[in-house]
Every structure is written in structure tokens, then in C-alpha cells.
Amino acid sequence: MSAGSVSADALTFLQARRLLAEFTGGPPLSLLLAMSGTALQLEMYTRAAAARRGWSASVRTLPFNTLAQTVAMAPRDGEREVFLLMPWDFAPELDWRSGIPAVSVNAETIRAFAADVAGRLAVRGDGRVLYLPAPVPALFPDPSQLAALEYWLTSLACSLGASVMDRAAFSLADYLSTGCPVGSAWQGLVATQIVDVAVRADGPRKVLVTDLDNVVWAGGIAEDGVDGIAYGPEGVGFRHFIYQGFLRKLRSEGVLLAAVSRNDADVVTAPFRSGALLLKEESFVALLASYHAKSAQIRELATHLNLSLDAFVFVDDNPVELAEVSSALPDVRCVPFPPREDLLPGFLLELQALFARHVVTDEDRARTEMYRRRASGLAPADLAGADLTEFLRQLDMTLTLHDRSHGDRTRAVQLINKTNQFNLNGRRLEPGEVERLLAEGGRLYGASLTDRSGAHGEILACLLAPDGTIKSFVLSCRVFQRRVEHAFFAWLCDQSPPPVRLEFVGTARNEPIRQFLSDPAFSHTDGGVACDTVAFRRAHASALELLRLVVEHDLASEVRT
Amino acid sequence: MTENILERLQEVFRAVLELPPDTDVSQLERDGDSRWDSVAHVWLISGIESEFGITIDTAESLEVKSFDQARALLVERGVA
Numbered sequence: 001m002s003a004g005s006v007s008a009d010a011l012t013f014l015q016a017r018r019l020l021a022e023f024t025g026g027p028p029l030s031l032l033l034a035m036s037g038t039a040l041q042l043e044m045y046t047r048a049a050a051a052r053r054g055w056s057a058s059v060r061t062l063p064f065n066t067l068a069q070t071v072a073m074a075p076r077d078g079e080r081e082v083f084l085l086m087p088w089d090f091a092p093e094l095d096w097r098s099g100i101p102a103v104s105v106n107a108e109t110i111r112a113f114a115a116d117v118a119g120r121l122a123v124r125g126d127g128r129v130l131y132l133p134a135p136v137p138a139l140f141p142d143p144s145q146l147a148a149l150e151y152w153l154t155s156l157a158c159s160l161g162a163s164v165m166d167r168a169a170f171s172l173a174d175y176l177s178t179g180c181p182v183g184s185a186w187q188g189l190v191a192t193q194i195v196d197v198a199v200r201a202d203g204p205r206k207v208l209v210t211d212l213d214n215v216v217w218a219g220g221i222a223e224d225g226v227d228g229i230a231y232g233p234e235g236v237g238f239r240h241f242i243y244q245g246f247l248r249k250l251r252s253e254g255v256l257l258a259a260v261s262r263n264d265a266d267v268v269t270a271p272f273r274s275g276a277l278l279l280k281e282e283s284f285v286a287l288l289a290s291y292h293a294k295s296a297q298i299r300e301l302a303t304h305l306n307l308s309l310d311a312f313v314f315v316d317d318n319p320v321e322l323a324e325v326s327s328a329l330p331d332v333r334c335v336p337f338p339p340r341e342d343l344l345p346g347f348l349l350e351l352q353a354l355f356a357r358h359v360v361t362d363e364d365r366a367r368t369e370m371y372r373r374r375a376s377g378l379a380p381a382d383l384a385g386a387d388l389t390e391f392l393r394q395l396d397m398t399l400t401l402h403d404r405s406h407g408d409r410t411r412a413v414q415l416i417n418k419t420n421q422f423n424l425n426g427r428r429l430e431p432g433e434v435e436r437l438l439a440e441g442g443r444l445y446g447a448s449l450t451d452r453s454g455a456h457g458e459i460l461a462c463l464l465a466p467d468g469t470i471k472s473f474v475l476s477c478r479v480f481q482r483r484v485e486h487a488f489f490a491w492l493c494d495q496s497p498p499p500v501r502l503e504f505v506g507t508a509r510n511e512p513i514r515q516f517l518s519d520p521a522f523s524h525t526d527g528g529v530a531c532d533t534v535a536f537r538r539a540h541a542s543a544l545e546l547l548r549l550v551v552e553h554d555l556a557s558e559v560r561t
Numbered sequence: 562m563t564e565n566i567l568e569r570l571q572e573v574f575r576a577v578l579e580l581p582p583d584t585d586v587s588q589l590e591r592d593g594d595s596r597w598d599s600v601a602h603v604w605l606i607s608g609i610e611s612e613f614g615i616t617i618d619t620a621e622s623l624e625v626k627s628f629d630q631a632r633a634l635l636v637e638r639g640v641a
Contacts, residue, residue, distance in 0.1 A: 013608040014569060017576050041607055177619045178603055184610035396565055548563055 011188030012394070013041075016048035029055040031198055032076070035084040036067040038179035045191030053195060053330040064179055071120050080198045083121065083129045084190075085162070086170075086181055087136050087153050090114035094136040096175060105139050107149055118156050128197040130190075131157035134170035134181060163197055163353055165190065166346065196333065199310075205333065205354045206307060207285075208250060209298055211316040212261040212268055213477070215337045216244060216279065220477050222263050222420045222509055226270050231277055239341050244278040246348055251283055254364025255355050256305070256371050258286045260297045260314075262421075262480060264509060265289040285368055286375040291511050294321055295328035304375050313354050319453065320481045323391040389546070392482060395451040397547035399487055404444040404461070409434065412446040412461040415474050422475035422485065422512040425505035429472065434463065441466035447488055449479055449547075460488055468497040469528075473513070485516055486543035491551075493533035502529040566613075566640060567632065573608045574628060577601055590627040605631075613640045 011019070029050055033039055039061040050057035060079070062070055067089060075081060088095035091110040121129070133154050140146050154164060169190055171183030182190050213220045218236040219229035230237030231244065251257050257279075261268050268289045272281045281287065285305065288297045294316070302309050309331040316322050317337040326334045333354060338347045357364070404412040417428045434444060447460035459476040475485050492499055504517060504524075521536035522529050574586040578596045591597045597605075606622045609615070609631060615638050617625075625631050 012614075013611040014572050014576065041604065041611075171616060173616065173618050174607075177622070178607075183616060184607040185614050185616060187607075187611055393565065396563060398563075548565070 010186075011045055011048055011052070011191065013188075015390075015394070016045050016188060016191075018390075019048040019051050020044070023051040023056070026051070026054040026056045029057040029199065030079045031057055031059045031194075032070075032079050032081045033059055033061050033084065033194060034067055034070055034081055035062065035181075036065055036086065036089050037175065037181045038064055040174075040178055040180035040182075040187075041184070042180065042182060042187050042191055042194070045187045046194050049188075049191040049195040050199075052192075053199065055195070055199065057195075068117075071117075071124065075124070081124070081128065082194050082198050084182075084194065085129060085131050085157060086134050087150070090117050090153055090156065093139065096137060096172060097179070100137055101139065104141050107140060107145050110149065111152065114153060114156060118160060121160055128200075129157065129160045129162035130165055130193060130197060131162040132165045132170055132181065133157075133167045135167065135172075163193065164349075165193065204356050205255075205313050206311040207256045207258060207301075207305070207313070208247065208351070208355070209258045209260055209301070209312060209314045209332075210247065211294075211318070211321065211337070212259050212263070214240075214317045215315060216240060216247075216259070217271060217277070221261075221271060222267050223418055223477065226274050229271060231271070239338070239344050241278070242344065242348075243337075246351070248278050248283065250351070250355055251368055252365060253355070253357055254361075254367045256368060257284045258288065258301055258375075259284055260288045260294045262291055262294075262477065262512075263289045264511065267509070282372070283368070285371040291515055293324060293328070295325045298325060298329060298332060301375065305371055306374070313351065315351075318478075318481075319395075320388065320391070324388055324481065327388070327391070388481065389542075392546045395453075395482070397449060397451045397482065397484075398550055399484060399547050400448045400450075400550040400552065401488070401491065402446040402448065402458070402552050404446045405438050405442070409444055409446075411458045412444055415446075415458065415461045415476065416463065416472045419474040419476065420507075420509040421477050422480070422516070423507070423510050424470065424473040424513055425503055426507035426510055427472065427503075427505070429463075437463065437465060437471065442471075445488075445492075447484070449482075449484060460484065462488070462492070464499065466497075468500040470499050470502040473502065475512075477512075480512065483540075483543040483546055486540040487547055487549065490537050490540045490544050491549060493531075493537045498533045499531050500533075501527070502531060504529045566635065569612055570609070570628070570632060570635065573612050574605065574631075577605045577608055586628050588628070592626065609635075613638075615640065 031046065033042065033046060043059045043061050046059045047057045091114045092098065093101065093105050093110060131154065133150065136146065136150065138146055158164065169183060169186040170181055174183050175181045210216060217229040217231040217240050221229055231240050233241045247257055259268070265287070268287055269281060271277055272279060286301055288301065290297065298312060298314065299309070302312060309329050312332045314322070314325050314332050314334045315337050317339065319336065322334045322336055325332055335347070335350060338344050413429055413434060420426065438444060443464045445462045446458050448458045449456040456479055459479050461472065461474050462470060463472040464470055502517070504513070506514060517529055519536065519539065521532045521539060523532070571586050574580070574589060575582065575584055578601060580586065589597070591602070602622070606617050606625065610617055613635060617634070621634065625634060
């Protein structure tokens with residue numbers, strides 16, 4: 001990932017401060033963060049990352065450049081040691097802060113010294129190691145010697161059981177100016193990894209829970225259907241094909257696979273039953289499809305399988321889902337599915353490290369079937385998830401409202417005609433129907449969403465009759481969980497005439513809008529759903545605070561504040 | 562720049578300089594403010610980098626001598 005991209009595990013400066021301010025205490029965790037550079041704010045982030053997982057941590061750091069002396073001393077009783085190592089901790093000649101030697105150095109001398117350092121760390125026993133493969137200065141006449149040494153040092157760290165970090169976490173600017181090798185934008189994430197290795201169980205993780213849409217395949221199964229999603233070794237489906245193959249391999253090594261998806265059960269099984277995917281229904285211990293919180297599904301699965309939550313890894317492409325699970329179930333390791341092919345190798349490597357096994361037995365290979373029996377009969381849990389208010393605020397969302405009553409309305413009509421899940425009635429618009437309604441004084445609204453990760457495009461459409469009856473109301477599944485529908489509807493309640501009735505019809509696919517309409521402000525009648533706009537506005541004013549509402553110029557005169 | 566970004570930037574300043582929660586720091590300048598010393602400056606730059614996911618080079622960080630210059634730096638970096 002690049003600095004600044006959204007990660008469910010990363011803590012920002014203010015999040016870390018708030019976590020510590022609001023933390024009411026937990027079991028003590030005495031930690032030594034052993035690194036040769038300055039820890040700077042890593043100490044604060046590490047305490048915050050521990051607090052997020054319920055630990056009350058005290059973190060001891062070392063004075064600058066005293067790592068070697070610490071390794072030579074006996075560990076303190078009751079203190080968990082995490083070594084955050086750089087290449088120059090194995091070979092001081094590689095340290096940027098030492099400058100470049102006058103003459104090139106001997107690679108074999110460096111290797112011999114590094115092996116000696118590794119030997120001393122290996123006998124340390126319980127120490128846990130994180131290795132940051134930072135770039136090192138060009139010390140050799142032949143550049144290939146440098147590359148070979150870098151790989152060799154990473155391999156040496158791995159022989160100590162190290163978790164290898166993303167080298168982008170190193171900042172030469174920070175290291176030279178403050179002595180801290182970890183870039184400030186990465187400290188929140190690195191601290192999470194420090195706590196992860198400090199409190200991790202001794203064995204590898206056991207269960208990988210994966211999202212399906214835009215993760216196992218490209219596209220949304222409820223909207224695109226089996227023929228519309230991509231999952232084969234070509235085009236947009238290629239990286240999903242590779243991911244499927246990777247999951248299949250993990251399963252053969254004894255890792256349990258499960259899926260959670262915001263969908264209906266029959267919809268998500270269809271692609272697996274088509275026989276075209278590398279994975280089958282039987283590849284999973286459970287396929288959980290529902291519109292309830294994913295954290296609730298994972299917790300229920302853990303109970304059924306009789307496994308602790310720190311055995312779970314969760315993969316999703318949606319930062320909101322990752323934040324929800326990460327917040328509700330801090331022991332579950334949340335890993336974002338990469339948005340680009342170039343990030344796929346690092347992603348797969350990270351997963352492999354979480355499930356690392358040195359030996360695979362016949363028992364491992366048979367594990368899925370045993371646990372499938374244990375999970376049989378598991379129904380989706382109807383439980384609330386984590387409060388995402390703070391996370392949503394940090395997304396810095398802007399919702400732009402468009403009046404599609406005039407001009408180009410192609411996207412709004414297309415959205416109404418292709419959306420299945422958050423769709424008021426599933427009805428497709430007839431040619432000329434919108435024009436007739438608008439000519440009579442009706443209104444068609446669209447809305448586009450942007451957030452700090454980029455633009456999501458036009459994701460909402462709403463068609464109203466002149467009397468305020470809502471004929472169509474749809475929202476793209478890409479932006480579920482962000483309270484966009486609540487913010488839009490709260491705004492609509494202030495318009496003239498306000499929405500008085502919604503032409504709701506239940507379909508096999510529109511459970512998400514059924515949930516939206518279960519709000520007390522709505523009352524179901526024979527002729528549809530009536531809306532108490534004052535009650536809705538009052539109950540959901542907070543949604544309008546989570547995103548910035550921009551009303552296009554030709555709509556501005558309609559806003560009543 | 563959105564109000565949310567501006568408020569987060571103010572919060573970073575208040576947190577690092579240990580100011581009360583409702584303090585307006587929009588006119589704050591490094592010169593003449595004893596709380597904004599060299600250590601606080603390192604923490605301030607680090608906090609901004611972390612909060613907004615950007616990297617600030619040493620030379621750039623030395624140019625940040627007021628809240629307004631920090632705000633301008635975020636605008637320059639496209640933090641809307």
C-alpha cells in the first residue's frame with residue numbers, strides 16, 4: 001500500500017490519541033519495543049493499538065543505538081520482546097546515518113557479521129521479530145551484489161521467524177531528521193503489527209473468511225448475475241482467478257475457508273454451482289449470506305467451530321466492512337483485498353505468512369470436511385455490528401445531489417433499471433415513463449459520492465411523482481453501510497413537496513431496502529409505505545453530519561433550511 | 562478544504578501543543594510561542610503526516626511556521 005491509502009488496521013494520530021483517552025483499562029501487557037533507531041511516536045501508537053485490542057500496555061523503548069547491548073543482556077521477567085529490525089541491525093555498514101564508507105565494503109565480511117548477530121538473536125528464545133527490509137546504500141561496485149545482499153538479509157530475518165513488513169514503511173526523510181526509521185504515515189499500521197506479533201498465539205491462523213463480490217470474482221452477483229461476473233484467467237477477472245487458486249491451495253494445507261457476503265443465500269451459491277470457478281461450495285466450511293453485520297456472522301461462526309477469534313483472518317475490498325469487523329472483533333486480522341493487480345503479490349505474501357505451516361499432514365487436508373459438519377445448520381446472525389460513526393467521519397465523504405429532471409438522465413435511469421438489492425420495488429422503467437412523469441411535475445434526483453479514497457460515481461437515484469409519492473428509489477451496493485441513503489432521505493424530507501409515500505414492493509432480492517424501511521418513521525399500509533418526514537429527519541440528522549452535502553446549483557433554490 | 566479536514570488539523574495542533582479542546586489555533590505562529598519548540602515541531606509534523614497520510618520532507622517541514630502554512634501545505638498536497 002502507499003502512504004495515505006485507507007487501511008482498516010492503520011491508526012491515525014487522532015484516532016490513537018482518542019483510543020488512549022477513552023480506554024478504560026484491560027489486562028496488563030508489558031512490552032519491550034527493541035529497535036536501534038528512535039521510537040518517536042511508535043510508543044504512543046503501540047499503546048493505542050494494544051488498547052484497541054483490550055490490553056493496557058506499558059511500552060519500554062531503548063535509547064538510540066543501544067539494541068546490540070540489549071541483546072547481550074538477559075530479558076526482563078514478564079516482558080514480551082518485539083524486535084523491530086532494519087538491515088543495518090545485522091550489518092552496521094548499511095546504516096544511512098553512518099554515511100557512505102570511502103571505499104567499497106566486502107560483502108562476505110558483512111554476511112559473516114550478520115550471521116553472528118542472527119545467532120545471538122536466535123538464542124534469545126521468546127523474542128518476536130519484525131523485519132523492515134529498508135533500502136540500503138549502494139556500497140558495492142556491482143549493483144547485483146547489493147540486491148543479493150538485501151535478499152539474503154531478508155532470508156536471514158525469516159530464519160528467525162520474522163514477519164517481513166512492507167519496505168514502503170521506511171522513510172529516509174524521517175530516519176535522517178529524527179532517527180526513527182518508520183515513516184509517520186505508517187506508524188499507526190506498524191504499531192498494529194507490533195501488537196499483533198506481541199500477543200499472537202504461538203501457532204498460525206486457522207480460518208480465512210472472505211468477501212465474495214469484487215474479491216472472489218469481479219462484479220456484484222446480485223446485480224450482474226452469474227454471466228455478468230468475471231472470475232477466469234483473463235481481463236478484469238484475472239486477479240480474482242489467482243486469488244481463488246491461492247484459497248484452493250490454502251485449503252489443501254488445512255486452512256478453513258468461509259465466506260460472508262451482503263447478499264441472499266441462493267444468489268451467492270449460484271456461481272459455485274455453475275462449476276466454472278476454481279472453488280466449489282464444498283471448499284468452504286460455511287457460506288454466510290445476509291444483510292446483517294459481518295462481524296456478527298464471524299463471531300457466530302467462531303462459536304460454531306469452537307475456535308477463538310484470533311484464529312481468524314478476514315478479507316474484504318470495502319474499507320467500511322473492514323473497519324466494522326476490525327472495530328467489533330479486534331482479534332480478527334483484517335486484510336484489504338488489493339484494488340490493483342500490482343498489489344496482489346504483497347497481499348498473497350501477507351496471507352501466506354498468517355497461515356504459515358512448515359509441515360502439511362493428511363489430517364490438515366481433511367480438516368475442511370470435519371469443520372463443515374460442525375458448521376452445518378449455521379444460520380446468519382441477526383445481530384448489530386460495530387458503531388462506525390467515527391470511521392465514517394474520517395472517510396471525509398461528499399454527496400453531490402443532481403437534478404436529473406432536466407438534461408442527461410441516462411445514468412439515473414440505468415441505475416434504477418439494473419439495481420436489485422437496494423431497490424424500492426424492483427420495477428423497471430418503461431420507455432417514456434420518466435418523461436411523462438416529469439412533464440406532469442415529477443422529479444428525478446441522482447447523487448454522486450466521493451471520499452478520501454476517490455470517486456464512487458453516481459450511486460443513487462430517486463424518482464418522485466408530483467404529489468411526493470416515491471416511484472423508484474435505488475442505491476448502488478458499492479456504498480452500503482455509509483448511511484448515504486439516510487442522508488439523502490433526510491435531505492429529501494426538507495424538500496417541497498416532501499416524500500409522503502413510497503411504492504414499496506418486496507422482491508426476492510431487495511432485503512436491504514426492506515431493512516431501511518423498518519425504521520420507525522415508516523409505516524406499512526396496503527397501498528405502500530407512508531413516511532413521517534419529521535420523525536425521519538429528527539432520527540437521522542446525524543447522517544447529514546457524516547458527509548458533506550453539495551446541492552447542484554439548479555437544486556439549490558429548493559433547499560429549505 | 563473541507564471543515565472536517567480543517568478541524569482535524571486544528572485537533573492535531575491542540576493535541577501536540579496540549580491546548581484545551583476549544584482553543585482556536587488558526588492564528589497560531591511558531592515565533593513567540595514557547596509551546597511550539599523543536600520537539601513539539603517534530604511531533605506536529607509527524608502527527609500531520611500520520612493523520613493525513615502524507616510525507617513531508619525535511620526542508621518542507623522547516624517551512625511550516627504557522628497553522629496557516631500547515632493548512633496551505635495540505636492544500637498543496639491535494640488533501641481536500
